[in-house]
Amino acid sequence: MSGFNKVVSSYEEAMAGLTDNMTIISGGFGLCGIPEGLISEIKKMGVKGLTIVSNNCGTDNFGLGMLLEDKQIKKMVSSYVGENAEFERQYLSGELEVDLTPQGTLAEKMRAGGAGIPAFYTATGVGTLVAEGKDVKEFNGREYILEESVTGEFAIVKAWKADKIGNLVFRDTAMNFNPMAATAGKITVVEVEEIVEVGEIDPNQVHTPGIYVNRIIKGNFEKRIEKITLAKN
Amino acid sequence: MSLNRDQIAMRVAQELEDGYYVNLGIGIPTLVANYVPNDIEVMLQSENGLLGIGPYPTEDQVDADMINAGKETVTAAKGASIFSSAESFAMIRGGHVDLTVLGAFEVDQNGNIASYMIPGKLVKGMGGAMDLVAGADNIIVTLTHADKYGNSKLLESCTLPLTGVACVKRIVSDLAVIEIKDGAFHLIERAPGVSVEEIQQKTAGKLIVPDDVPEMSL
Numbered sequence: 001m002s003g004f005n006k007v008v009s010s011y012e013e014a015m016a017g018l019t020d021n022m023t024i025i026s027g028g029f030g031l032c033g034i035p036e037g038l039i040s041e042i043k044k045m046g047v048k049g050l051t052i053v054s055n056n057c058g059t060d061n062f063g064l065g066m067l068l069e070d071k072q073i074k075k076m077v078s079s080y081v082g083e084n085a086e087f088e089r090q091y092l093s094g095e096l097e098v099d100l101t102p103q104g105t106l107a108e109k110m111r112a113g114g115a116g117i118p119a120f121y122t123a124t125g126v127g128t129l130v131a132e133g134k135d136v137k138e139f140n141g142r143e144y145i146l147e148e149s150v151t152g153e154f155a156i157v158k159a160w161k162a163d164k165i166g167n168l169v170f171r172d173t174a175m176n177f178n179p180m181a182a183t184a185g186k187i188t189v190v191e192v193e194e195i196v197e198v199g200e201i202d203p204n205q206v207h208t209p210g211i212y213v214n215r216i217i218k219g220n221f222e223k224r225i226e227k228i229t230l231a232k233n
Numbered sequence: 234m235s236l237n238r239d240q241i242a243m244r245v246a247q248e249l250e251d252g253y254y255v256n257l258g259i260g261i262p263t264l265v266a267n268y269v270p271n272d273i274e275v276m277l278q279s280e281n282g283l284l285g286i287g288p289y290p291t292e293d294q295v296d297a298d299m300i301n302a303g304k305e306t307v308t309a310a311k312g313a314s315i316f317s318s319a320e321s322f323a324m325i326r327g328g329h330v331d332l333t334v335l336g337a338f339e340v341d342q343n344g345n346i347a348s349y350m351i352p353g354k355l356v357k358g359m360g361g362a363m364d365l366v367a368g369a370d371n372i373i374v375t376l377t378h379a380d381k382y383g384n385s386k387l388l389e390s391c392t393l394p395l396t397g398v399a400c401v402k403r404i405v406s407d408l409a410v411i412e413i414k415d416g417a418f419h420l421i422e423r424a425p426g427v428s429v430e431e432i433q434q435k436t437a438g439k440l441i442v443p444d445d446v447p448e449m450s451l
Contacts, residue, residue, distance in 0.1 A: 029281045029318070030304040032297065055318070082357035083304070091356050098356070103280060104322025104364030111319040123367040124326065127345075127398030130363065160298075172298035172315055176281050179317045223297035229305040231289045 114183025155185025166213030285313025
């Protein structure tokens with residue numbers, strides 16, 4: 001099994017090979033289900049000119065938002081960036097390129113990219129700014145636009161549990177974009193809460209098969225919550 | 234009197250039907266969950282990957298891994314399922330969600346909606362709204378009829394970048410319930426104590442007013 005053992009012991013090893021101007025596909029929804037330690041390592045490495053494909057860009061001082069501080073991100077492909085003042089500043093001043101992409105289209109771009117499908121048609125965005133410059137085709141009397149899929153040199157993923165050969169289990173809504181991101185990286189790095197022995201995960205319960213995964217690291221997660229909302233008594 | 238946020242949500246809740254799968258947007262739409270009639274069951278979809286949103290958690294139940302699309306902590310309802318974003322938008326895009334309720338900056342008489350971007354000012358992004366309005370047959374928009382300066386948000390033609398084209402069929406505002414068809418707004422109900430004249434004055438687009446406009450019952 002040693003050829004399949006994908007566990008690495010340091011963040012340096014986990015992100016080795018990441019250089020300037022690469023594209024990174026990231027899982028996460030807001031601060032939920034983000035590979036915290038991998039993002040910190042990217043910040044530490046200081047690589048610049050990155051294109052990051054991720055639903056959001058963290059907050060001002062946490063998650064992918066940390067990479068804005070030293071202007072490491074050249075372009076963001078995201079659906080929603082409303083929680084981040086520095087993001088807005090860099091975008092409005094022209095320092096940061098942003099490709100606002102509808103959330104479902106973004107998920108499908110990753111899914112299709114990982115599945116070897118270069119593009120797909122969707123009704124989402126027809127007649128809006130999103131459709132500009134894109135091929136439009138009619139099917140059954142309705143217009144659709146052609147969206148190209150995405151892949152990256154790296155994908156960074158957060159899972160709950162992995163076995164040593166990279167079979168992944170996600171937990172609750174921390175799943176979000178992570179399964180698609182896992183398929184869309186040439187090198188897919190997964191940060192997990194727990195690494196278990198091969199055979200400990202029931203094959204029926206595997207969310208992402210290990211074939212998509214290249215490196216696994218056990219992380220320590222802060223798991224910050226953006227909006228704690230409680231039941232009224 | 235114009236409706237407050239909760240009253241708008243109450244009125245929207247009257248549009249729910251037993252067995253509906255419903256996606257509620259951020260803001261006033263989220264409040265609709267508080268007013269689901271006792272005699273029906275609906276299942277709420279959250280586009281980050283949860284079908285069956287439960288109540289907000291108690292302090293002990295708070296879990297960073299369990300949030301809704303507004304990034305608020307939630308719980309899972311009995312019978313809930315959890316899935317990826319791709320699966321979530323397959324449901325939405327595939328037309329499996331029965332009703333979508335969302336907010337907007339502007340709506341026009343052809344059912345176009347602008348809800349995500351004010352050029353040069355506010356960058357937030359469309360999130361899942363473009364997919365939701367493209368995928369749903371049944372869309373209700375909640376908004377205040379006019380801004381704080383009295384400028385109408387119900388226009389002949391949207392001025393801001395669109396979220397979707399010819400998709401909105403119904404509006405519940407602080408003043409009225411309005412249906413959109415045949416290139417016009419049709420006044421269906423007015424908020425208690427609000428005059429037809431006020432609604433006409435605050436609707437910039439073409440408004441068709443029937444002889445009798447009943448007051449909403451909340």
